[in-house]
Amino acid sequence: MASVTIRDVRKAFGAVEIIHGVSIDIADGEFVILVGPSGCGKSTLLRMIAGLENITSGEIAIGDRVVNNVPPKERDIAMVFQNYALYPHMTVAENMAFSMKLRGADKAEMAARVEKAAKILGLTHLLDRYPRQLSGGQRQRVAMGRAIVRDPQVFLFDEPLSNLDAKLRVQMRTEIKELHQRLKTTTVYVTHDQIEAMTMADKIVVMHDGIVEQMGAPLDLYDRPDNLFVAGFIGSPAMNFVKGHIDGQGFAAEGGFTLPVGSAPAASAGRPVVYGLRPEHIRIDAQGIPAEVIVVEPTGSETQVVLRTGGQEMIAVFRERLSARPGETIPIVPTLANAHLFDAETGRRLNA
Amino acid sequence: MSDAAISAPMPRVFERSWAQRMTDRNMLGFWFMLPAAAFLILFLVYPLGLGIWLSFTDARIGRGGVFVGLENYEWILGDSKFQLAVFNTLFYTFVASVLKFAIGLYLAILLNNHLPFKAFIRAIILVPFIVPTVLSAIAFWWIFDPQFSVLSWGLRKWGLISGNIDFLGDPWNARLSVIFANVWRGVPFIAITLLAGLQTVSPSLYEAATLDGASKWQMFRHVTYPILTPIIAVVMTFSVLFTFTDFQLIKVLTNGGPAGTTELMATMSYNTAILGGRIGEGAAISTAMIPFLLGAIMISWFGLQRRKWQQGSDNND
Numbered sequence: 001m002a003s004v005t006i007r008d009v010r011k012a013f014g015a016v017e018i019i020h021g022v023s024i025d026i027a028d029g030e031f032v033i034l035v036g037p038s039g040c041g042k043s044t045l046l047r048m049i050a051g052l053e054n055i056t057s058g059e060i061a062i063g064d065r066v067v068n069n070v071p072p073k074e075r076d077i078a079m080v081f082q083n084y085a086l087y088p089h090m091t092v093a094e095n096m097a098f099s100m101k102l103r104g105a106d107k108a109e110m111a112a113r114v115e116k117a118a119k120i121l122g123l124t125h126l127l128d129r130y131p132r133q134l135s136g137g138q139r140q141r142v143a144m145g146r147a148i149v150r151d152p153q154v155f156l157f158d159e160p161l162s163n164l165d166a167k168l169r170v171q172m173r174t175e176i177k178e179l180h181q182r183l184k185t186t187t188v189y190v191t192h193d194q195i196e197a198m199t200m201a202d203k204i205v206v207m208h209d210g211i212v213e214q215m216g217a218p219l220d221l222y223d224r225p226d227n228l229f230v231a232g233f234i235g236s237p238a239m240n241f242v243k244g245h246i247d248g249q250g251f252a253a254e255g256g257f258t259l260p261v262g263s264a265p266a267a268s269a270g271r272p273v274v275y276g277l278r279p280e281h282i283r284i285d286a287q288g289i290p291a292e293v294i295v296v297e298p299t300g301s302e303t304q305v306v307l308r309t310g311g312q313e314m315i316a317v318f319r320e321r322l323s324a325r326p327g328e329t330i331p332i333v334p335t336l337a338n339a340h341l342f343d344a345e346t347g348r349r350l351n352a
Numbered sequence: 353m354s355d356a357a358i359s360a361p362m363p364r365v366f367e368r369s370w371a372q373r374m375t376d377r378n379m380l381g382f383w384f385m386l387p388a389a390a391f392l393i394l395f396l397v398y399p400l401g402l403g404i405w406l407s408f409t410d411a412r413i414g415r416g417g418v419f420v421g422l423e424n425y426e427w428i429l430g431d432s433k434f435q436l437a438v439f440n441t442l443f444y445t446f447v448a449s450v451l452k453f454a455i456g457l458y459l460a461i462l463l464n465n466h467l468p469f470k471a472f473i474r475a476i477i478l479v480p481f482i483v484p485t486v487l488s489a490i491a492f493w494w495i496f497d498p499q500f501s502v503l504s505w506g507l508r509k510w511g512l513i514s515g516n517i518d519f520l521g522d523p524w525n526a527r528l529s530v531i532f533a534n535v536w537r538g539v540p541f542i543a544i545t546l547l548a549g550l551q552t553v554s555p556s557l558y559e560a561a562t563l564d565g566a567s568k569w570q571m572f573r574h575v576t577y578p579i580l581t582p583i584i585a586v587v588m589t590f591s592v593l594f595t596f597t598d599f600q601l602i603k604v605l606t607n608g609g610p611a612g613t614t615e616l617m618a619t620m621s622y623n624t625a626i627l628g629g630r631i632g633e634g635a636a637i638s639t640a641m642i643p644f645l646l647g648a649i650m651i652s653w654f655g656l657q658r659r660k661w662q663q664g665s666d667n668n669d
Binding site for chain 2: 088098
């Protein structure tokens with residue numbers, strides 16, 4: 001096991017730079033998730049850690065060793081691919097043992113390690129099958145087995161769950177997290193799914209257009225996003241953004257209504273500001289501003305409501321059951337402590 | 353309604369059965385198959401049957417011939433010229449096929465890399481395959497000419513040899529020369545087909561193998577080659593069949609000479625039956641090729657049987 005240090009790493013394909021100086025510290029045993037929309041450079045960064053892409057500038061170290069010029073096989077890492085990349089002509093056992101076979105490991109050791117990994121993943125009865133004969137979830141597990149068998153310093157996962165159906169994805173999420181808690185191997189995991197990131201990570205790194213927007217513990221990112229991008233990316237349903245400006249001690253929205261603000265920095269007065277409010281931080285209060293109900297979506301445990309006020313649409317989530325019908329008007333207020341203010345031009349967070 | 357049914361029952365019965373005949377899956381399948389089957393019977397089954405029949409007769413040009421049993425076969429089996437032709441054919445097929453496979457696979461792997469002008473190079477590779485065989489045979493005839501050979505000329509200019517090489521006049525030179533021409537012609541087919549196979553291999557398999565610590569050779573040996581085997585089996589079967597039955601190249605280049613050392617079974621059959629007029633004997637020679645060809649097909653058929661790893665999820669045990 002080892003830490004991974006990424007220092008001001010850049011990647012250019014020809015003249016086009018797609019990663020613009022990324023620095024991330026990954027502690028020994030940490031589960032770090034790189035998350036971002038497609039094209040943000042997260043997979044490229046992972047492939048650079050693996051050694052499948054070379055590093056244009058900057059430094060990547062695994063443990064104390066800078067690996068910029070170390071070939072992939074000597075980096076002591078194992079990777080799980082999005083399409084699993086299982087060798088179709090080898091059985092499950094042969095797939096898992098392939099790296100050891102190439103090293104010339106002895107048969108007894110190979111069998112023992114395959115056996116152990118298969119046991120961890122519940123693959124023992126499938127060892128003689130070929131990948132074609134397995135279901136998606138089983139293939140996924142074999143791909144992880146191939147990584148576990150190598151007992152590497154670092155596990156790399158490249159969108160491993162995106163080829164699975166929704167139910168299996170939730171199940172595998174738990175399995176991967178459990179596996180990490182058991183093996184405690186440093187893990188770097190790439191996904192575009194913020195739910196995966198929130199539920200599994202020790203630390204989330206949100207990437208966008210080749211830079212790191214913010215990194216930190218999942219709930220820190222959720223509670224205190226540094227900028228508009230992170231605020232909009234993390235959380236589902238997404239945070240509501242209301243355009244307007246700071247006016248005295250309140251927030252004057254474009255639609256003509258006013259929302260209360262906790263601690264607005266004085267400097268922002270008069271400038272265009274975005275007021276961010278998560279759906280669950282909207283309450284019904286008789287003193288609130290009137291909002292028209294557009295759509296009501298009950299899920300049983302909660303009720304999601306699309307509202308419109310002053311020409312701006314918002315989504316609210318209520319824990320209690322709601323009797324409101326589309327077309328009706330309900331009075332709403334924000335939970336003041338959970339309101340976020342962002343500069344509309346720079347996207348930066350304004351309130352503390 | 354009922355009146356009409358009573359007064360005209362026949363057309364309705366006919367109509368129904370016709371409609372049934374046209375919608376029944378088996379009948380419909382038969383109708384769709386018929387044109388192709390007729391074509392195959394007329395141009396493949398009939399000539400093949402006729403050839404086999406003629407090999408049991410003493411037919412000559414202009415004379416029908418009578419059934420003589422296995423006489424023709426007894427005669428050709430004892431004929432040293434026929435034995436030589438069988439040896440030549442096997443040697444020609446084996447050496448040319450091995451060379452074509454090796455060079456074709458190598459080219460395919462080269463072309464599978466990212467090269468500048470990739471599409472252009474791939475198109476160029478196909479040229480020997482596109483040129484009509486007789487034309488390329490005539491070109492090789494000049495290249496191998498005892499006096500005007502460009503190869504001899506080049507080697508002489510470089511000072512590597514002092515006199516012209518007699519490419520087609522010396523038995524082994526002639527054998528190797530015709531093999532060279534056949535390889536030149538046959539490589540593109542194999543290279544392009546194998547290239548198509550290589551491109552179906554997912555790049556992530558190579559990445560996985562890289563991380564597993566495979567060298568270039570190990571990657572080829574343990575990943576590329578096993579995944580490619582089904583395509584190799586198909587393409588090599590075709591290659592062996594085409595090479596074994598080769599006629600045009602030999603006919604133009606050496607016509608079997610010198611002294612029968614490049615005579616293949618196909619050219620010998622033609623020379624015996626059409627030029628020599630001994631149709632029964634010639635038919636026996638070409639019929640004698642059938643067991644060899646069947647053998648080649650059987651080998652690939654067993655090699656081709658779907659391997660377990662290619663079977664789908666329907667086959668779970």
